[in-house]
Structures are given as C-alpha cells and as structure tokens.
Amino acid sequence: MQRWLTALLLLTLVTLTALSAEAAKPIIEITDDVPVYDNRTGQLVEVGYLVKGETFTIVEDYGKNWWKIRWDDYYGFVAKNRTAVVNAVTYRNATKRALVQQQLTALQDSKVMDNQTEPGVLRPFAIIKQGQKYASMRKMGNWYGVEMNGRLGFIHASNVEVTTPAKPPVAKPTNKTGYTTAYTEVVDFRRDKPASVMYLYANTPIQYVDDPGDAHFNTHVKVKWGDAFVYVSRKAIKEQNVAPTRFTTRSPNGKFIIPYNSQRNHIYTNESGKLVAYAHLNTNQRFPLIRTEGKWYVTVIAGREGYIHESHAALDRGVPVLMYHHVLPERDLGFFKHKSTTVTSEQFAAEMAYLKSQNYETVTLTDFRRYLKREITLPANALVLTFDDGLLSTREYAYPVLKKYNFKAAQFLITARNDSANPAQVFSPTVLQTLSWQDVNRMGDVFSFEGHTHNLHNIIGSTSQVLMVSNNQLATDLQNNITRLPKGPRAFAYPFGQFNATTVQLVKNAGFDLAFTTREGYNSPYENPYYIKRVSSNQSVTLEQYKRMVRPY
Known part of the structure; x- marks a missing residue:
C-alpha cells in the first residue's frame, strides 16, 4: 500500500492519457470500504472513504493503481484494488453541482446518506472524515x-459545524475609452441566443466598460446601447485616451428607428465637417433615437452619435400583439361567417406561413415583459400572438400550425369554463366549446395560459359584467382566475376590452403583471404594462393587409 501511495504522489507531476476524449468514463463498484485521499499539499491526506457495494462514475483512470474522483471542489484518489469495473451505476441520486450555500466541517466521521436509490430508505454511500470540510448546496x-462525485447526499446537521463562506470581493467596473482595431461585431447577449446588433469599423473611438463581475468579462467589453449594454470582443479593442468631445452625453428620447436597406444601412459621424461611416447596422434591430436633424435620424452606440438618412431607416411603431379568438374552416363557418372574432383556418394558416417565410419571431410573454421593462431589446421582426377565451377550436386548427412552425402564443382562459369542460368532448364547429384542463396541459409546448376572469366573461346589454359587479366580487373572481393558472408571472385580458381605473387596480392587486386591451396599436418599452394594445385579424383582412399590420414601421 505504501508503494502505491508513493506512486500516486509521483503521478501528480505527470499528465496521463489513460482515456481518449471520446471514451466513456469507467464505472466502479466498491468491493471494500476504500479511503479517499487528497494530495493537493504534496502529502496524502485521508479525507473520507467510499462505502462497500456503492457505484461511482470515475473522472479519470489515473495510472495502474488509482482512480480519480471529484471530492468537494477538488479531486480525490481511491485505490483500484478495492474496486471492480462494472457496466452501469446502481444509484438513482445523480445530481449536478450547484452554488455553494454553506461550508460544513465534520465534527466526527460523518455519513453521507442516499435517500433516493431505495425509496424510503436512508443508506450511507460515503463518509467524510472528522475535521474535513465539504460544501453544502x-x-x-x-x-x-x-x-459528491455526481451523486446527491445528505449529512445530518448534528454531525457538522456550519459556516457561510464570505463572498470574494468583486472588482468594480471601470469606464474606459479606446479604438477598435478591426471590423468587429457588436453582440447582444441578453436573450437565450446572442444577437448581432451591428459591426463597427476599424479605428472607431468608443467608450466601454471593463466589468470583472460580468459573465463575458474574459472575452468581451461592454458598450452602452440606449438603456442597455451590449458587447464587443476584447481582442478588437485597444485602450487609449480619447477626447471627451468625441462622445455625446445625450440620452435616447424613448423612440427607436429600424434600418430597412441592408445595402445602405451605415451610420455616420460628422465631427470633421463631413460624413464618415463608422458602423454597419443590422436591419433586424431597434436602435435608440436621440433626435432628428432635418432628414437624418441620430442614434448612439458606445458613446458615439451616428447619423442615418431617413430613406434608409424608419421610425419604429412598436411591437405588434396579434389578437385571435375562434378558428374554423371556411366550409364550417355557418353562424360564425363575418363574425369579427372568427378567422378561417385557411386564412390563419396563410398568415402563419407568411410570418415563417419572413423570419418573424413569435416572442413569449416572458420576453415581452422584459422588453416592456427595458431589460432586453426585441428584434424588429418580433411579435406576440394571443388567443382570447380558450376555445377548443384553437386546439383543432391553431395549435397544429403553431407547433409546425415552432411558434409561441398566449391563451387567455375563462377558468370556470375550463373547470366544467369535458375532457372527452368531441369538437363541433356549430357551437363555442372550451378547452379542458387536459387540453391545456397537452398544449403547453406552444401556449402559455393567462387570465380572462374566472366567471365574469359576460356582456349585459353592451356592458361587460366586469364593470357591473362590486369591487369585492371582481377581486374574488380575479383571485379564483389566477390561482387556477400555472404558477409564475401571469397576464390578463380585459373581457370585451372594457375596463376602468378600478378594474386596472384590482387586476394588479390580484397578481397579474400585464393586461391586454382591445385598443388598436403597437407597444413600446415606455408604455404602461396594464394598457397593452393589440391588432386583430378577421375574415375581412386580406393577406396584403395582414403584411402591413405586422410590420414594425
């Protein structure tokens, strides 16, 4: 055994290639309780052991006599002569590393228990030696x-002393100036996928921020873009003092522009008395507007004012939110022919096919919320699809089309009707039917499900019942509505588009953070989230009209 321990110490100085990068990591079964050693100090320290009969996935085959495993935030080593290679693990408590919450110190040799492999049974699979530290998630x-090496274990509180590790100080961001050294991309990392914003030409002076606390610090610097920060490759920046007069202190005015000529979408500086291009803009982005000068729009990036001619860009009118209700084939319209809340399935399919062909992005309400809060900038081709009333026809004729194109949409549910909907109901085009909760569960890959009252979606004369009941009745109904919806932030649509200031406050009090109207228009980040405007398609809307409706300008 002593010979093997000495060999292990020597092996720490040598890089081994026991496994190819493609090879599966070996799995071992412990044939006898085996010590785990830490060799970070140059001395072998026994920090714990693995229990006989347990299986573990190995990090690395470490020479003739040793296996390498992960132990806390470092590597431990176990002797091969107390293990056997097997084909599969026997445990069911696999997990991933998470943020450290507390630091544990074992007050005695402490068992690490598995409570998942055998339901209802706690069994030890490892021991942490007295005095050793281990991080708790x-x-x-x-x-x-x-x-512990990819397995979730539990240690009883009576066996450990607990401390909360101090967070290391993070260096403060530093404002700097410099020049681009090459034609370089400006990237927005705020959404799931990085988005290209523009390209800066070489030798462009910029203001930027070095932020050690930023997730992209090692590869990128931050530059200001409107109210947000976007990123430029660190390799493309040379730090240098630049005169403050070459930058602007003006802030965006709340409006945006969208370049639409991909061949002539440059922005220019005129600081030398003539126009000099310094960036090439992406045509699928919204750029913050500082002001207009004659026929020129003035935007800003990285502290630099930039001019683009009005013939190459347009004022952004905001994100369109499309409103639908009922979808039926032309042949089945019957009573619903010419009804403003019904579109044909043929028309709907053509509209969605057009959106797909033009690379429109149907954004979720989660991203729409972030847009309204100015946490993200949505691309120019972004829109929101909504369906009021939670009708069964959307399962038949909208859901398959949306799923085909990987589109997302929101359904506003009248939840008392969902409660009473029969899961076995057969669709009929002659009556209005409501989605069952089973339908809701099955359609969650396309739709989010939002509020439309629990049982107040009725019109009396020409007035919504929402405006006729007492404040207490409305508050109770809204609470019944939101508690039946999936957990998390939820949106609301005012029935028949009717509401007043009291309605808005009660909707807000119930916990809804967005509310959709039937007022026609588009939505910018500076608007009240309880007055979201929408545009709607109906049987009289031609495809050409629809194309104009969804354009951002």
Whole structure:
C-alpha cells in the first residue's frame, strides 16, 4: 500500500492519457470500504472513504493503481484494488453541482446518506472524515445536501459545524475609452441566443466598460446601447485616451428607428465637417433615437452619435400583439361567417406561413415583459400572438400550425369554463366549446395560459359584467382566475376590452403583471404594462393587409 501511495504522489507531476476524449468514463463498484485521499499539499491526506457495494462514475483512470474522483471542489484518489469495473451505476441520486450555500466541517466521521436509490430508505454511500470540510448546496430540515462525485447526499446537521463562506470581493467596473482595431461585431447577449446588433469599423473611438463581475468579462467589453449594454470582443479593442468631445452625453428620447436597406444601412459621424461611416447596422434591430436633424435620424452606440438618412431607416411603431379568438374552416363557418372574432383556418394558416417565410419571431410573454421593462431589446421582426377565451377550436386548427412552425402564443382562459369542460368532448364547429384542463396541459409546448376572469366573461346589454359587479366580487373572481393558472408571472385580458381605473387596480392587486386591451396599436418599452394594445385579424383582412399590420414601421 505504501508503494502505491508513493506512486500516486509521483503521478501528480505527470499528465496521463489513460482515456481518449471520446471514451466513456469507467464505472466502479466498491468491493471494500476504500479511503479517499487528497494530495493537493504534496502529502496524502485521508479525507473520507467510499462505502462497500456503492457505484461511482470515475473522472479519470489515473495510472495502474488509482482512480480519480471529484471530492468537494477538488479531486480525490481511491485505490483500484478495492474496486471492480462494472457496466452501469446502481444509484438513482445523480445530481449536478450547484452554488455553494454553506461550508460544513465534520465534527466526527460523518455519513453521507442516499435517500433516493431505495425509496424510503436512508443508506450511507460515503463518509467524510472528522475535521474535513465539504460544501453544502442546500439545507432541508435537519439535513444538509451535498454533491459528491455526481451523486446527491445528505449529512445530518448534528454531525457538522456550519459556516457561510464570505463572498470574494468583486472588482468594480471601470469606464474606459479606446479604438477598435478591426471590423468587429457588436453582440447582444441578453436573450437565450446572442444577437448581432451591428459591426463597427476599424479605428472607431468608443467608450466601454471593463466589468470583472460580468459573465463575458474574459472575452468581451461592454458598450452602452440606449438603456442597455451590449458587447464587443476584447481582442478588437485597444485602450487609449480619447477626447471627451468625441462622445455625446445625450440620452435616447424613448423612440427607436429600424434600418430597412441592408445595402445602405451605415451610420455616420460628422465631427470633421463631413460624413464618415463608422458602423454597419443590422436591419433586424431597434436602435435608440436621440433626435432628428432635418432628414437624418441620430442614434448612439458606445458613446458615439451616428447619423442615418431617413430613406434608409424608419421610425419604429412598436411591437405588434396579434389578437385571435375562434378558428374554423371556411366550409364550417355557418353562424360564425363575418363574425369579427372568427378567422378561417385557411386564412390563419396563410398568415402563419407568411410570418415563417419572413423570419418573424413569435416572442413569449416572458420576453415581452422584459422588453416592456427595458431589460432586453426585441428584434424588429418580433411579435406576440394571443388567443382570447380558450376555445377548443384553437386546439383543432391553431395549435397544429403553431407547433409546425415552432411558434409561441398566449391563451387567455375563462377558468370556470375550463373547470366544467369535458375532457372527452368531441369538437363541433356549430357551437363555442372550451378547452379542458387536459387540453391545456397537452398544449403547453406552444401556449402559455393567462387570465380572462374566472366567471365574469359576460356582456349585459353592451356592458361587460366586469364593470357591473362590486369591487369585492371582481377581486374574488380575479383571485379564483389566477390561482387556477400555472404558477409564475401571469397576464390578463380585459373581457370585451372594457375596463376602468378600478378594474386596472384590482387586476394588479390580484397578481397579474400585464393586461391586454382591445385598443388598436403597437407597444413600446415606455408604455404602461396594464394598457397593452393589440391588432386583430378577421375574415375581412386580406393577406396584403395582414403584411402591413405586422410590420414594425
């Protein structure tokens, strides 16, 4: 054994290639309780052991006599002579590493328990030696959860001393100036996928921020774009003092422009008395507007004012929110022919096919919320699809089309009707039917489900019942509505588009953070989130009219 320990110390100085990058990592079964050693100090320190009969996935085959495993935030080593290679793990408590919440110190040799492999049974699969430290991911009752070589284990609180590790100080962001050294892309990382904003030409002076606390610090610097920061490759920036007069202190005025000529979408500086191009804009982005000068729009990026001619860009009118209700084939319209809340399935399919062909993005309400809060900038071709009333026809004729194109949409549900909907109901085009909760669950890959009252979606004369009941009745109904919806931020649509200031306040009090009207228009980030405007398609809308309706300008 001593010979193997010495060999392990020597192996730390040598890089081994026991496994190819493509090879599966070996799985071992512990044939006898085996110590785990830490060799970071140059001395072998026993920090714990693995329990006989347990299986583990190995990090690395470490020479003739040793396996390498992950132990806390470092590597431990176990002797091969107390293990056997097997084909599969036997545990069911696999997990991933998470943020460290507490630091544990074992007050005695402490068992690490598995409570998942055998339901209802706690069994030890490892031991942490007395005095050794180990990070905990979370606390559950009297137990601390730890990650041990890819397995979730629990240590009883009576066996450990707990400390909360101090967060290391983060260096403050530093404002700097410099020049681009090459034609370089400006990237927006705020959404799931990076988005190209523009390209800066070489030798462009910029203001930027070095932020050690930023996730992209190692590869990028931050530059200001309207109210937000976007990114430029660190390799393309040379730090240098630039005169403050070459930058602007003006802020955006709340409006945006969209370039639409991909061949002539440059922005220019005129600081030398003549126009000099310094950036090439992406035509699918919204750019903050500072002001207009004659026939020129003035935007800003990285502290630099830029001019683009009105013949190459247009004022952004905002994000369109499309409103639909009922969808039926032309042959089945019957009573619903010429009804403003019904579109034909043929028309709907053509509209969605057009959106797909033009690369429109149907954004979720989650991203729409972020847009309204100015947390993200939505691309020019972004729109929101909404369906009021939660009708069964959307399952038949909207859902398959949306799923085909990987589109997202929101449904506003009258939840009392969902409660009473029969899951086995057969669709009929002659009556209005409501989605069952089983339908709602099955359609969650396309739709989010939002509020449209619980049981107040009625019109009396020409007035919505929402405006006729007492404040207490409305508050109770809204609470019944939102509690039946999926957890998380939820939106609301005013029935028949009717509401007043009291309605808005009660909707807000109920917990809805967005509310949609039937007022026609488009939506910018500076508007009240409880007055979202929409545009609607109906049987009289031609495809050419629809194309103009969804354009952002």
